[in-house]
Amino acid sequence: MQSTSPQSTSGDPMHVTEPTETSHLLEQVLMEMKKVIVGQDRMIERMLVALLARGHVLLEGVPGVAKTLAVETLGTVVGGTSARLQFTPDLVPSDIVGTRVYRPSTERFDVELGPVFANLVLADEINRAPAKVQSALLEVMAERQVSIGGMTYPLPKPFLVLATQNPIESEGVYLLPEAQRDRFLLKVDVPHPGMSEELEIVRRMSVRPPRAAQVLDTAQLLAAQDEVDSVFVHHAVSEYAVRLVMVTRDPAAWKAPELAPLIASGASPRGSLGLVQGARALALLRGRRYVLPQDVTDLAVDVLAHRIVLSYDALADAVPARSIVEKALAVVAPPVVAPAQAASAA
Known part of the structure:
Protein backbone atom coordinates (compact mmCIF):
# COMPACT_ATOMS: atom_id res chain seq x y z
CA MET A 1 0.00 0.00 0.00
CA ASP A 229 -9.23 2.18 -5.79
CA SER A 230 -6.18 2.79 -3.58
CA VAL A 231 -8.17 3.35 -0.37
CA PHE A 232 -7.14 0.68 2.12
CA VAL A 233 -9.68 -1.95 3.22
CA HIS A 234 -8.76 -4.16 6.17
CA HIS A 235 -9.48 -7.87 5.72
CA ALA A 236 -11.81 -7.80 8.72
CA VAL A 237 -13.86 -5.02 7.12
CA SER A 238 -14.17 -6.96 3.85
CA GLU A 239 -15.27 -10.02 5.81
CA TYR A 240 -17.87 -7.91 7.63
CA ALA A 241 -19.35 -6.83 4.28
CA VAL A 242 -19.51 -10.42 3.04
CA ARG A 243 -21.12 -11.61 6.28
CA LEU A 244 -23.93 -9.08 5.84
CA VAL A 245 -24.60 -10.45 2.36
CA MET A 246 -24.53 -14.04 3.64
CA VAL A 247 -27.29 -13.27 6.16
CA THR A 248 -29.62 -12.40 3.26
CA ARG A 249 -28.89 -15.75 1.56
CA ASP A 250 -29.03 -18.15 4.51
CA PRO A 251 -30.56 -16.36 7.50
CA ALA A 252 -30.89 -19.50 9.64
CA ALA A 253 -27.15 -20.19 9.49
CA TRP A 254 -26.48 -16.65 10.72
CA LYS A 255 -28.82 -16.68 13.72
CA ALA A 256 -31.70 -14.91 11.98
CA PRO A 257 -34.16 -17.77 11.18
CA GLU A 258 -37.13 -15.38 11.33
CA LEU A 259 -35.93 -13.84 8.06
CA ALA A 260 -36.01 -17.09 6.07
CA PRO A 261 -39.76 -16.98 5.23
CA LEU A 262 -39.38 -13.37 4.03
CA ILE A 263 -36.59 -13.88 1.50
CA ALA A 264 -37.00 -15.59 -1.87
CA SER A 265 -33.47 -14.75 -3.00
CA GLY A 266 -30.65 -12.97 -1.20
CA ALA A 267 -28.27 -10.33 -2.43
CA SER A 268 -25.93 -11.23 -5.30
CA PRO A 269 -22.11 -11.04 -5.22
CA ARG A 270 -22.51 -7.53 -6.62
CA GLY A 271 -23.76 -6.67 -3.15
CA SER A 272 -20.44 -7.63 -1.55
CA LEU A 273 -18.45 -5.85 -4.25
CA GLY A 274 -20.68 -2.78 -4.01
CA LEU A 275 -20.36 -2.60 -0.22
CA VAL A 276 -16.56 -2.63 -0.32
CA GLN A 277 -16.16 -0.27 -3.27
CA GLY A 278 -18.85 2.07 -1.98
CA ALA A 279 -17.17 2.11 1.44
CA ARG A 280 -13.89 3.08 -0.23
CA ALA A 281 -15.59 6.01 -1.95
CA LEU A 282 -17.35 7.06 1.26
CA ALA A 283 -14.08 6.95 3.20
CA LEU A 284 -12.36 9.22 0.66
CA LEU A 285 -15.34 11.54 0.68
CA ARG A 286 -14.97 11.75 4.47
CA GLY A 287 -11.27 12.58 4.18
CA ARG A 288 -9.70 9.18 4.88
CA ARG A 289 -7.46 6.80 2.93
CA TYR A 290 -8.77 3.79 4.87
CA VAL A 291 -12.20 2.23 5.38
CA LEU A 292 -13.83 1.87 8.78
CA PRO A 293 -16.58 -0.66 9.59
CA GLN A 294 -18.94 2.31 10.04
CA ASP A 295 -18.58 3.13 6.33
CA VAL A 296 -19.91 -0.33 5.46
CA THR A 297 -22.70 -0.03 8.04
CA ASP A 298 -23.79 3.36 6.69
CA LEU A 299 -24.11 2.04 3.13
CA ALA A 300 -25.55 -1.42 3.85
CA VAL A 301 -29.23 -0.56 3.41
CA ASP A 302 -28.68 1.45 0.22
CA VAL A 303 -26.46 -1.23 -1.35
CA LEU A 304 -28.30 -4.40 -0.32
CA ALA A 305 -32.02 -3.72 0.16
CA HIS A 306 -32.91 -3.46 -3.54
CA ARG A 307 -30.98 -6.66 -4.33
CA ILE A 308 -33.15 -8.80 -2.04
CA VAL A 309 -36.09 -10.57 -3.67
CA LEU A 310 -38.92 -10.76 -1.14
CA SER A 311 -41.14 -13.81 -0.78
CA TYR A 312 -44.87 -13.70 -1.46
CA ASP A 313 -45.52 -13.67 2.28
CA ALA A 314 -43.29 -10.63 2.73
CA LEU A 315 -44.96 -8.84 -0.18
CA ALA A 316 -48.41 -9.65 1.18
CA ASP A 317 -47.45 -8.28 4.60
CA ALA A 318 -45.75 -5.23 3.05
CA VAL A 319 -42.43 -6.03 4.71
CA PRO A 320 -39.82 -3.50 3.56
CA ALA A 321 -36.57 -4.94 2.26
CA ARG A 322 -34.62 -2.39 4.30
CA SER A 323 -35.89 -4.03 7.51
CA ILE A 324 -34.17 -7.28 6.47
CA VAL A 325 -30.85 -5.47 6.03
CA GLU A 326 -31.34 -3.70 9.36
CA LYS A 327 -31.83 -7.11 10.98
CA ALA A 328 -28.64 -8.34 9.32
CA LEU A 329 -26.80 -5.37 10.78
CA ALA A 330 -28.17 -6.28 14.19
CA VAL A 331 -27.01 -9.92 14.11
CA VAL A 332 -23.58 -9.38 12.50
CA ALA A 333 -21.27 -7.51 14.84
CA PRO A 334 -18.86 -5.10 13.13
CA PRO A 335 -15.16 -5.79 13.63
CA VAL A 336 -13.18 -3.68 16.03
CA VAL A 337 -10.78 -1.80 13.78
CA ALA A 338 -9.46 1.32 15.44
CA PRO A 339 -8.87 4.34 13.16
CA ALA A 340 -5.21 4.46 14.23
CA GLN A 341 -4.78 0.77 13.37
CA ALA A 342 -6.42 1.20 9.94
CA ALA A 343 -4.39 4.33 9.23
CA SER A 344 -1.10 2.62 10.10
CA ALA A 345 -2.01 -0.41 7.96
CA ALA A 346 -2.79 1.89 5.04
Whole structure:
Protein backbone atom coordinates (compact mmCIF):
# COMPACT_ATOMS: atom_id res chain seq x y z
CA MET A 1 0.00 0.00 0.00
CA GLN A 2 1.32 3.44 -0.81
CA SER A 3 2.39 5.77 1.93
CA THR A 4 -0.08 8.35 3.16
CA SER A 5 2.60 11.02 2.98
CA PRO A 6 1.29 14.15 1.27
CA GLN A 7 4.38 14.25 -0.96
CA SER A 8 3.84 12.92 -4.48
CA THR A 9 5.93 9.91 -5.51
CA SER A 10 5.50 10.54 -9.22
CA GLY A 11 7.02 13.17 -11.45
CA ASP A 12 4.22 12.69 -13.97
CA PRO A 13 2.17 15.92 -14.22
CA MET A 14 -0.93 13.77 -14.82
CA HIS A 15 -0.39 11.92 -11.53
CA VAL A 16 -3.55 11.57 -9.50
CA THR A 17 -4.44 14.32 -7.08
CA GLU A 18 -3.02 13.88 -3.59
CA PRO A 19 -5.50 12.64 -0.94
CA THR A 20 -5.77 15.90 0.98
CA GLU A 21 -6.40 17.88 -2.18
CA THR A 22 -8.95 15.37 -3.45
CA SER A 23 -10.86 15.43 -0.18
CA HIS A 24 -10.86 19.22 -0.28
CA LEU A 25 -12.24 19.22 -3.82
CA LEU A 26 -14.93 16.72 -2.89
CA GLU A 27 -15.90 18.87 0.07
CA GLN A 28 -16.27 21.80 -2.32
CA VAL A 29 -18.51 19.66 -4.53
CA LEU A 30 -20.75 18.94 -1.54
CA MET A 31 -20.90 22.61 -0.58
CA GLU A 32 -21.81 23.70 -4.11
CA MET A 33 -24.59 21.15 -4.29
CA LYS A 34 -25.94 22.23 -0.91
CA LYS A 35 -26.23 25.79 -2.22
CA VAL A 36 -29.02 24.52 -4.46
CA ILE A 37 -30.39 21.43 -2.67
CA VAL A 38 -31.90 22.11 0.75
CA GLY A 39 -31.62 19.15 3.11
CA GLN A 40 -31.32 15.73 1.45
CA ASP A 41 -27.70 15.53 2.62
CA ARG A 42 -27.83 11.74 2.54
CA MET A 43 -29.01 11.70 -1.07
CA ILE A 44 -26.24 14.11 -2.13
CA GLU A 45 -23.58 12.07 -0.35
CA ARG A 46 -24.81 8.81 -1.88
CA MET A 47 -24.81 10.29 -5.38
CA LEU A 48 -21.16 11.28 -4.98
CA VAL A 49 -20.33 7.84 -3.59
CA ALA A 50 -21.81 6.21 -6.70
CA LEU A 51 -19.93 8.61 -8.96
CA LEU A 52 -16.59 7.96 -7.25
CA ALA A 53 -17.18 4.19 -7.12
CA ARG A 54 -18.10 4.04 -10.83
CA GLY A 55 -21.57 2.77 -9.96
CA HIS A 56 -25.10 3.80 -10.80
CA VAL A 57 -27.74 5.10 -8.44
CA LEU A 58 -31.52 4.79 -8.33
CA LEU A 59 -33.36 7.59 -6.53
CA GLU A 60 -36.86 6.70 -5.37
CA GLY A 61 -39.24 9.29 -3.99
CA VAL A 62 -42.51 11.11 -4.56
CA PRO A 63 -42.60 14.06 -6.97
CA GLY A 64 -41.14 17.36 -5.84
CA VAL A 65 -38.37 16.19 -3.52
CA ALA A 66 -35.52 17.52 -5.75
CA LYS A 67 -34.43 14.23 -7.35
CA THR A 68 -34.08 15.66 -10.85
CA LEU A 69 -32.69 18.97 -9.56
CA ALA A 70 -30.02 17.11 -7.59
CA VAL A 71 -28.91 15.17 -10.65
CA GLU A 72 -28.78 18.28 -12.82
CA THR A 73 -26.83 20.12 -10.12
CA LEU A 74 -24.32 17.28 -9.85
CA GLY A 75 -23.77 17.47 -13.61
CA THR A 76 -23.02 21.18 -13.33
CA VAL A 77 -20.60 20.81 -10.41
CA VAL A 78 -18.51 17.91 -11.74
CA GLY A 79 -18.39 19.11 -15.36
CA GLY A 80 -18.49 16.86 -18.39
CA THR A 81 -21.51 16.28 -20.59
CA SER A 82 -24.95 15.39 -19.33
CA ALA A 83 -28.22 14.24 -20.84
CA ARG A 84 -31.75 13.92 -19.53
CA LEU A 85 -33.96 11.09 -20.78
CA GLN A 86 -37.64 11.37 -19.93
CA PHE A 87 -38.83 7.78 -20.01
CA THR A 88 -42.33 7.11 -21.35
CA PRO A 89 -44.24 3.92 -22.28
CA ASP A 90 -43.86 4.60 -26.03
CA LEU A 91 -40.06 4.82 -25.91
CA VAL A 92 -38.05 2.40 -28.06
CA PRO A 93 -34.40 1.34 -27.59
CA SER A 94 -33.12 3.37 -30.53
CA ASP A 95 -34.42 6.52 -28.82
CA ILE A 96 -31.75 6.18 -26.16
CA VAL A 97 -28.84 4.20 -27.65
CA GLY A 98 -29.00 5.37 -31.27
CA THR A 99 -29.72 3.78 -34.63
CA ARG A 100 -28.56 3.35 -38.21
CA VAL A 101 -29.76 5.95 -40.68
CA TYR A 102 -29.70 5.45 -44.45
CA ARG A 103 -28.16 8.36 -46.39
CA PRO A 104 -29.40 8.43 -49.99
CA SER A 105 -26.64 10.86 -50.96
CA THR A 106 -23.93 8.37 -50.05
CA GLU A 107 -26.01 5.20 -50.50
CA ARG A 108 -24.89 3.81 -47.17
CA PHE A 109 -25.97 3.61 -43.54
CA ASP A 110 -24.54 5.98 -40.96
CA VAL A 111 -24.77 5.47 -37.21
CA GLU A 112 -26.47 8.18 -35.18
CA LEU A 113 -25.44 7.74 -31.55
CA GLY A 114 -28.15 8.27 -28.94
CA PRO A 115 -28.28 10.58 -25.94
CA VAL A 116 -26.77 7.98 -23.57
CA PHE A 117 -23.37 9.03 -24.90
CA ALA A 118 -22.77 11.50 -22.09
CA ASN A 119 -20.86 11.47 -18.82
CA LEU A 120 -23.97 11.83 -16.66
CA VAL A 121 -27.25 10.36 -17.88
CA LEU A 122 -30.44 11.19 -16.01
CA ALA A 123 -33.03 8.48 -16.61
CA ASP A 124 -36.10 10.27 -15.32
CA GLU A 125 -38.98 7.99 -14.23
CA ILE A 126 -37.13 4.92 -15.43
CA ASN A 127 -39.99 2.61 -14.40
CA ARG A 128 -42.17 4.09 -17.16
CA ALA A 129 -39.95 2.53 -19.83
CA PRO A 130 -41.09 -0.77 -21.41
CA ALA A 131 -39.08 -3.97 -21.16
CA LYS A 132 -37.20 -3.50 -24.46
CA VAL A 133 -35.85 -0.13 -23.38
CA GLN A 134 -34.87 -1.44 -19.96
CA SER A 135 -33.01 -4.36 -21.54
CA ALA A 136 -31.13 -1.95 -23.83
CA LEU A 137 -30.18 0.06 -20.78
CA LEU A 138 -28.73 -3.09 -19.16
CA GLU A 139 -25.84 -3.20 -21.64
CA VAL A 140 -25.29 0.52 -21.22
CA MET A 141 -25.06 0.23 -17.43
CA ALA A 142 -23.18 -3.06 -17.11
CA GLU A 143 -20.83 -3.01 -20.11
CA ARG A 144 -20.60 0.76 -20.65
CA GLN A 145 -20.97 0.24 -24.37
CA VAL A 146 -23.64 0.21 -27.04
CA SER A 147 -23.98 -2.29 -29.93
CA ILE A 148 -25.52 -0.93 -33.13
CA GLY A 149 -25.45 -2.69 -36.50
CA GLY A 150 -22.84 -5.21 -35.41
CA MET A 151 -20.48 -2.51 -34.13
CA THR A 152 -19.65 -1.70 -30.51
CA TYR A 153 -19.31 1.88 -29.36
CA PRO A 154 -17.77 2.60 -25.93
CA LEU A 155 -19.38 5.20 -23.73
CA PRO A 156 -17.39 8.20 -22.51
CA LYS A 157 -15.50 8.17 -19.22
CA PRO A 158 -16.55 8.85 -16.56
CA PHE A 159 -20.05 7.45 -17.05
CA LEU A 160 -22.90 7.38 -14.56
CA VAL A 161 -26.61 6.61 -14.81
CA LEU A 162 -28.75 8.38 -12.23
CA ALA A 163 -32.29 7.07 -12.46
CA THR A 164 -35.40 8.28 -10.67
CA GLN A 165 -38.69 6.56 -10.04
CA ASN A 166 -41.94 7.40 -8.30
CA PRO A 167 -43.02 4.64 -5.88
CA ILE A 168 -46.67 5.66 -5.53
CA GLU A 169 -47.84 5.45 -9.16
CA SER A 170 -48.99 2.16 -10.65
CA GLU A 171 -50.57 3.12 -14.01
CA GLY A 172 -48.29 3.17 -17.04
CA VAL A 173 -45.45 1.78 -14.94
CA TYR A 174 -43.21 -1.21 -15.61
CA LEU A 175 -41.55 -2.55 -12.48
CA LEU A 176 -37.79 -2.88 -12.81
CA PRO A 177 -36.77 -6.56 -13.07
CA GLU A 178 -34.33 -7.99 -10.54
CA ALA A 179 -31.50 -8.05 -13.09
CA GLN A 180 -31.93 -4.33 -13.74
CA ARG A 181 -32.10 -3.39 -10.07
CA ASP A 182 -28.94 -5.39 -9.41
CA ARG A 183 -27.05 -3.13 -11.84
CA PHE A 184 -27.55 -0.15 -9.54
CA LEU A 185 -24.85 0.23 -6.93
CA LEU A 186 -27.21 2.19 -4.67
CA LYS A 187 -30.94 2.66 -4.30
CA VAL A 188 -31.65 5.74 -2.22
CA ASP A 189 -35.05 6.55 -0.74
CA VAL A 190 -35.67 10.30 -0.89
CA PRO A 191 -38.13 11.50 1.79
CA HIS A 192 -40.12 14.72 2.09
CA PRO A 193 -38.22 17.61 3.68
CA GLY A 194 -38.91 18.62 7.26
CA MET A 195 -40.67 21.82 8.30
CA SER A 196 -37.53 23.93 8.72
CA GLU A 197 -36.09 22.60 5.45
CA GLU A 198 -39.27 23.38 3.55
CA LEU A 199 -39.27 26.93 4.91
CA GLU A 200 -35.72 27.31 3.64
CA ILE A 201 -36.78 25.91 0.25
CA VAL A 202 -39.52 28.54 0.01
CA ARG A 203 -37.11 31.31 0.99
CA ARG A 204 -34.29 30.21 -1.27
CA MET A 205 -36.11 29.01 -4.40
CA SER A 206 -39.17 31.24 -4.72
CA VAL A 207 -37.53 34.36 -6.15
CA ARG A 208 -34.07 33.88 -7.63
CA PRO A 209 -32.93 30.26 -7.30
CA PRO A 210 -29.21 29.81 -6.61
CA ARG A 211 -26.95 28.21 -9.18
CA ALA A 212 -24.03 25.91 -8.50
CA ALA A 213 -20.58 26.51 -9.94
CA GLN A 214 -18.35 23.92 -11.56
CA VAL A 215 -15.70 22.54 -9.19
CA LEU A 216 -14.22 19.54 -11.04
CA ASP A 217 -13.45 18.65 -14.62
CA THR A 218 -13.51 15.15 -16.09
CA ALA A 219 -9.75 14.65 -15.65
CA GLN A 220 -9.96 15.46 -11.94
CA LEU A 221 -12.99 13.21 -11.55
CA LEU A 222 -11.23 10.28 -13.22
CA ALA A 223 -8.22 10.88 -10.95
CA ALA A 224 -10.51 10.82 -7.90
CA GLN A 225 -12.04 7.53 -9.10
CA ASP A 226 -8.55 6.05 -9.44
CA GLU A 227 -7.72 7.25 -5.94
CA VAL A 228 -10.77 5.44 -4.56
CA ASP A 229 -9.23 2.18 -5.79
CA SER A 230 -6.18 2.79 -3.58
CA VAL A 231 -8.17 3.35 -0.37
CA PHE A 232 -7.14 0.68 2.12
CA VAL A 233 -9.68 -1.95 3.22
CA HIS A 234 -8.76 -4.16 6.17
CA HIS A 235 -9.48 -7.87 5.72
CA ALA A 236 -11.81 -7.80 8.72
CA VAL A 237 -13.86 -5.02 7.12
CA SER A 238 -14.17 -6.96 3.85
CA GLU A 239 -15.27 -10.02 5.81
CA TYR A 240 -17.87 -7.91 7.63
CA ALA A 241 -19.35 -6.83 4.28
CA VAL A 242 -19.51 -10.42 3.04
CA ARG A 243 -21.12 -11.61 6.28
CA LEU A 244 -23.93 -9.08 5.84
CA VAL A 245 -24.60 -10.45 2.36
CA MET A 246 -24.53 -14.04 3.64
CA VAL A 247 -27.29 -13.27 6.16
CA THR A 248 -29.62 -12.40 3.26
CA ARG A 249 -28.89 -15.75 1.56
CA ASP A 250 -29.03 -18.15 4.51
CA PRO A 251 -30.56 -16.36 7.50
CA ALA A 252 -30.89 -19.50 9.64
CA ALA A 253 -27.15 -20.19 9.49
CA TRP A 254 -26.48 -16.65 10.72
CA LYS A 255 -28.82 -16.68 13.72
CA ALA A 256 -31.70 -14.91 11.98
CA PRO A 257 -34.16 -17.77 11.18
CA GLU A 258 -37.13 -15.38 11.33
CA LEU A 259 -35.93 -13.84 8.06
CA ALA A 260 -36.01 -17.09 6.07
CA PRO A 261 -39.76 -16.98 5.23
CA LEU A 262 -39.38 -13.37 4.03
CA ILE A 263 -36.59 -13.88 1.50
CA ALA A 264 -37.00 -15.59 -1.87
CA SER A 265 -33.47 -14.75 -3.00
CA GLY A 266 -30.65 -12.97 -1.20
CA ALA A 267 -28.27 -10.33 -2.43
CA SER A 268 -25.93 -11.23 -5.30
CA PRO A 269 -22.11 -11.04 -5.22
CA ARG A 270 -22.51 -7.53 -6.62
CA GLY A 271 -23.76 -6.67 -3.15
CA SER A 272 -20.44 -7.63 -1.55
CA LEU A 273 -18.45 -5.85 -4.25
CA GLY A 274 -20.68 -2.78 -4.01
CA LEU A 275 -20.36 -2.60 -0.22
CA VAL A 276 -16.56 -2.63 -0.32
CA GLN A 277 -16.16 -0.27 -3.27
CA GLY A 278 -18.85 2.07 -1.98
CA ALA A 279 -17.17 2.11 1.44
CA ARG A 280 -13.89 3.08 -0.23
CA ALA A 281 -15.59 6.01 -1.95
CA LEU A 282 -17.35 7.06 1.26
CA ALA A 283 -14.08 6.95 3.20
CA LEU A 284 -12.36 9.22 0.66
CA LEU A 285 -15.34 11.54 0.68
CA ARG A 286 -14.97 11.75 4.47
CA GLY A 287 -11.27 12.58 4.18
CA ARG A 288 -9.70 9.18 4.88
CA ARG A 289 -7.46 6.80 2.93
CA TYR A 290 -8.77 3.79 4.87
CA VAL A 291 -12.20 2.23 5.38
CA LEU A 292 -13.83 1.87 8.78
CA PRO A 293 -16.58 -0.66 9.59
CA GLN A 294 -18.94 2.31 10.04
CA ASP A 295 -18.58 3.13 6.33
CA VAL A 296 -19.91 -0.33 5.46
CA THR A 297 -22.70 -0.03 8.04
CA ASP A 298 -23.79 3.36 6.69
CA LEU A 299 -24.11 2.04 3.13
CA ALA A 300 -25.55 -1.42 3.85
CA VAL A 301 -29.23 -0.56 3.41
CA ASP A 302 -28.68 1.45 0.22
CA VAL A 303 -26.46 -1.23 -1.35
CA LEU A 304 -28.30 -4.40 -0.32
CA ALA A 305 -32.02 -3.72 0.16
CA HIS A 306 -32.91 -3.46 -3.54
CA ARG A 307 -30.98 -6.66 -4.33
CA ILE A 308 -33.15 -8.80 -2.04
CA VAL A 309 -36.09 -10.57 -3.67
CA LEU A 310 -38.92 -10.76 -1.14
CA SER A 311 -41.14 -13.81 -0.78
CA TYR A 312 -44.87 -13.70 -1.46
CA ASP A 313 -45.52 -13.67 2.28
CA ALA A 314 -43.29 -10.63 2.73
CA LEU A 315 -44.96 -8.84 -0.18
CA ALA A 316 -48.41 -9.65 1.18
CA ASP A 317 -47.45 -8.28 4.60
CA ALA A 318 -45.75 -5.23 3.05
CA VAL A 319 -42.43 -6.03 4.71
CA PRO A 320 -39.82 -3.50 3.56
CA ALA A 321 -36.57 -4.94 2.26
CA ARG A 322 -34.62 -2.39 4.30
CA SER A 323 -35.89 -4.03 7.51
CA ILE A 324 -34.17 -7.28 6.47
CA VAL A 325 -30.85 -5.47 6.03
CA GLU A 326 -31.34 -3.70 9.36
CA LYS A 327 -31.83 -7.11 10.98
CA ALA A 328 -28.64 -8.34 9.32
CA LEU A 329 -26.80 -5.37 10.78
CA ALA A 330 -28.17 -6.28 14.19
CA VAL A 331 -27.01 -9.92 14.11
CA VAL A 332 -23.58 -9.38 12.50
CA ALA A 333 -21.27 -7.51 14.84
CA PRO A 334 -18.86 -5.10 13.13
CA PRO A 335 -15.16 -5.79 13.63
CA VAL A 336 -13.18 -3.68 16.03
CA VAL A 337 -10.78 -1.80 13.78
CA ALA A 338 -9.46 1.32 15.44
CA PRO A 339 -8.87 4.34 13.16
CA ALA A 340 -5.21 4.46 14.23
CA GLN A 341 -4.78 0.77 13.37
CA ALA A 342 -6.42 1.20 9.94
CA ALA A 343 -4.39 4.33 9.23
CA SER A 344 -1.10 2.62 10.10
CA ALA A 345 -2.01 -0.41 7.96
CA ALA A 346 -2.79 1.89 5.04
